[in-house]
Amino acid sequence: xxxxxxxxxxxxxxxxxxxxxxxxxxxxxxxxxxxxxxxxxxxxxxxxxxxxxxxxxxxxxxxxxxxxxxxxxxxxxxxxxxxxxxxxxxxxxxxxxxxxxxxxxxxxxxxxxxxxxxxxxxxxxxxxxxxxxxxxxxxxxxxxxxxxxxxxxxxxxxxxxxxxxxxxxxxxxxxxxxxxxxxxxxxxxxxxxxxxxxxxxxxxxxxxxxxxxxxxxxxxxxxxxxxxxxxxxxxxxxxxxxxxxxxxxxxxxxxx
Amino acid sequence: xxxxxxxxxxxxxxxxxxxxxxxxxxxxxxxxxxxxxxxxxxxxxxxxxxxxxxxxxxxxxxxxxxxxxxxxxxxxxxxxxxxxxxxxxxxxxxxxxxxxxxxxxxxxxxxxxxxxxxxxxxxxxxxxxxxxxxxxxxxxxxxxxxxxxxxxxxxxxxxxxxxxxxxxxxxxxxxxxxxxxxxxxxxxxxxxxxxxxxxxxxxxxxxxxxxxxxxxxxxxxxxxxxxxxxxxxxxxxxxxxxxxxxxxxxxxxxxx
Numbered sequence: 355x356x357x358x359x360x361x362x363x364x365x366x367x368x369x370x371x372x373x374x375x376x377x378x379x380x381x382x383x384x385x386x387x388x389x390x391x392x393x394x395x396x397x398x399x400x401x402x403x404x405x406x407x408x409x410x411x412x413x414x415x416x417x418x419x420x421x422x423x424x425x426x427x428x429x430x431x432x433x434x435x436x437x438x439x440x441x442x443x444x445x446x447x448x449x450x451x452x453x454x455x456x457x458x459x460x461x462x463x464x465x466x467x468x469x470x471x472x473x474x475x476x477x478x479x480x481x482x483x484x485x486x487x488x489x490x491x492x493x494x495x496x497x498x499x500x501x502x503x504x505x506x507x508x509x510x511x512x513x514x515x516x517x518x519x520x521x522x523x524x525x526x527x528x529x530x531x532x533x534x535x536x537x538x539x540x541x542x543x544x545x546x547x548x549x550x551x552x553x554x555x556x557x558x559x560x561x562x563x564x565x566x567x568x569x570x571x572x573x574x575x576x577x578x579x580x581x582x583x584x585x586x587x588x589x590x591x592x593x594x595x596x597x598x599x600x601x602x603x604x605x606x607x608x609x610x
Numbered sequence: 611x612x613x614x615x616x617x618x619x620x621x622x623x624x625x626x627x628x629x630x631x632x633x634x635x636x637x638x639x640x641x642x643x644x645x646x647x648x649x650x651x652x653x654x655x656x657x658x659x660x661x662x663x664x665x666x667x668x669x670x671x672x673x674x675x676x677x678x679x680x681x682x683x684x685x686x687x688x689x690x691x692x693x694x695x696x697x698x699x700x701x702x703x704x705x706x707x708x709x710x711x712x713x714x715x716x717x718x719x720x721x722x723x724x725x726x727x728x729x730x731x732x733x734x735x736x737x738x739x740x741x742x743x744x745x746x747x748x749x750x751x752x753x754x755x756x757x758x759x760x761x762x763x764x765x766x767x768x769x770x771x772x773x774x775x776x777x778x779x780x781x782x783x784x785x786x787x788x789x790x791x792x793x794x795x796x797x798x799x800x801x802x803x804x805x806x807x808x809x810x811x812x813x814x815x816x817x818x819x820x821x822x823x824x825x826x827x828x829x830x831x832x833x834x835x836x837x838x839x840x841x842x843x844x845x846x847x848x849x850x851x852x853x854x855x856x857x858x859x860x861x862x863x864x865x866x
Contacts, residue, residue: 365732430729440732473686476621476696 357453358418358429359603361445366410367480367589368440373404381411381441388436392429393422402455402596403462406548408588410481412465413444413595415455453602461525462545463594466538466554466586482535483554483590489536489561491529496567497560498527498538500574501553507546508577510556512585515547520577522546527553539594552579554586613709614674614685615859617701622666623736623845624696629660637667637697644692648685649676658711658852659718662804664844666737668721669700669851671711709858717781718801719850722794722810722842738791739810739846745792745817747785752823753816754783754794756830757809763802764833766812768841771803776833778802783809795850808835810842 362381370378374386382401389397397420405411424432430446437443467482469475474484501510501524508520524542531537538554556573559565564583573581618637626634630642638657645653653676661667680688686702693699723738725731730740757780764776780798787793794810812829815821820839829837 363732434729439730439735442730442732444729444731473690473700474695474698475700476619476698479695 355419355421355451357449357451358420358426359445359447359449359453359455360416360418360430360433360443362411362414362416362441363444364411364414364441365480366405366408369407371405371407371409371588372401381405381414384438384441385416385433388433389418391436392424392432393418393420396420396422400455402459403593405593406551406588406591409591409593410589411593414593415459415596415598417449417453417455419451447603449602453598455596458598458602459544459596460599461541461543461597463539463541463596464545464550465592465594466540466550467590467592468536468538468554468558470534470536478535480589481592483558483586485558485562487562489558490563491531491536491561493563493567494538494557494561495527495529497557497570498529498553500568500571501527505574506577507549507574509573509579509582510549510552511546511579512548512552513579517546520546522549529557548585551586551588551591552582554590555583558586559583611675611677611707613705613707614676614682615701615703615705615709615711616672616674616686616689616699618667618670618672619698619700620667620670621696621736622661622664625663627661627663627665627844628657637661637670640694640697641672641689644689645674647692648680648688649674649678652676652678656711658715659849661849662807662844662847664847666845666848668848670849671715671852671854673705673709673711675707703859705858709854711852714854714858715800715852716855717797717799717853719795719797719852720801720806721848721850722796722806723846723848724792724794724810724814726790726792734791736845737848739814739842741814741818743818745814746819747787747792747817749819749823750794750813750817751783751785753813753826754785754809756824756827757783761830762833763805763830765829765835765838766805766808767802767835768804768808769835773802776802778805785813804841807842807844807847808838810846811839814842815839 369381372381374382397418400417402415426446430443433443469478469482472486504523506520507522526541528539625637628637630638653674656673658671682702686699689699725734725738760779762776763778782797784795
């Protein structure tokens with residue numbers, strides 16, 4: 355038996371999110387189709403995260419426990435041949451059998467992409483939320499600072515979020531700009547359902563000047579989803595990376 | 611009556627090329643659907659180029675002659691609202707009634723994208739031809755030089771090319787690299803059917819070492835399509851820009 359950690363990169367545009375559903379194209383569904391062809395029934399799949407419809411994966415970790423004696427490089431090459439073009443396995447390594455992609459995560463990084471334009475750009479539209487008004491990044495940065503630390507994020511979770519506790523620890527909120535492209539990068543220990551998209555939606559409310567930066571503190575304290583702005587659309591969100599203790603994953607790491 | 615020059619940007623991935631076909635999704639088909647909603651029967655559409663299936667447009671010029679009194683900015687905004695997400699009108703300006711997008715072109719620039727990787731990347735795959743072997747760019751540059759100038763490009767045209775003359779003038783072939791991404795940029799007065807994709811295919815033959823650079827001169831002199839390598843896939847090709855005499859188009863030019 356081996357436990358294999360795979361890093362998935364996928365363009366979420368044509369997926370209804372991670373989780374397998376009947377009659378819907380999902381990342382899990384397409385991956386399991388390929389896994390079935392390679393391993394038959396002899397595998398168990400687990401994921402670090404369940405991304406929503408349209409959300410993209412950059413280095414999304416999943417694990418496969420299998421007893422099939424297939425080399426790591428053959429697993430990677432084989433799955434890349436079997437999965438559709440919008441999913442790739444960009445890294446594969448053996449991890450301890452006890453390793454859990456979700457349980458052992460020490461940090462997750464998500465990135466939300468905005469772009470400022472009066473008109474849509476077909477090359478950007480599937481990967482970013484277009485904002486036609488100017489954005490005040492300094493105000494957004496000030497607002498973002500209120501979120502850093504350990505908080506009850508009840509005002510930043512979807513109504514259908516099934517996490518037991520609404521408390522999460524946010525380590526960093528970074529807002530960067532390259533010409534018309536603005537990125538909101540958030541790093542934390544774990545995230546509630548829609549949390550990053552709600553953060554992005556609220557930051558945009560501040561960025562366009564609808565609210566002052568300290569409104570974000572008010573929303574956080576309210577613990578009420580009804581106080582915040584809209585949930586930013588899924589297509590702007592990337593699950594960038596999930597980090598693990600180096601003693602568990604460092605040895606076999608090999609990017610390409 | 612006005613003649614309006616539009617610049618189209620489209621992601622060619624989900625189009626069967628430019629030209630309208632029954633039961634196929636094409637750029638012209640989708641654009642004409644939007645034009646019909648805006649202008650009814652009162653328009654005539656002409657294009658500088660007919661791109662193949664999967665080929666992308668960056669600043670593809672088309673003209674519309676119409677008598678409808680709609681402002682230029684309303685035409686651009688309206689068509690952007692009516693066209694699907696993978697087409698955008700990135701520029702619109704009035705040109706003389708005598709202006710022809712094809713006839714008045716003084717230069718066309720195409721760019722062919724390659725990327726070097728053992729594995730596919732879902733974000734790159736729709737926009738580039740993946741080459742798993744190392745490419746010798748110096749050899750490719752030497753080979754490309756044989757093509758510059760006015761030549762009979764019969765060895766570089768598709769069998770279904772309907773141009774009367776096979777003579778074209780190539781002004782420049784530039785090969786650039788940024789990490790794993792390699793671009794072949796060609797500029798010329800006009801191009802035969804599949805010409806850029808055949809140039810790219812032959813350059814890759816030289817790049818991987820299958821032939822020496824001067825093989826390109828041999829292929830050109832043969833005037834025989836059978837002498838060259840394969841036609842590079844459409845998804846790596848971008849119609850980057852078409853240039854016109856400044857006195858015809860400069861006045862109204864406004865990028866966004």
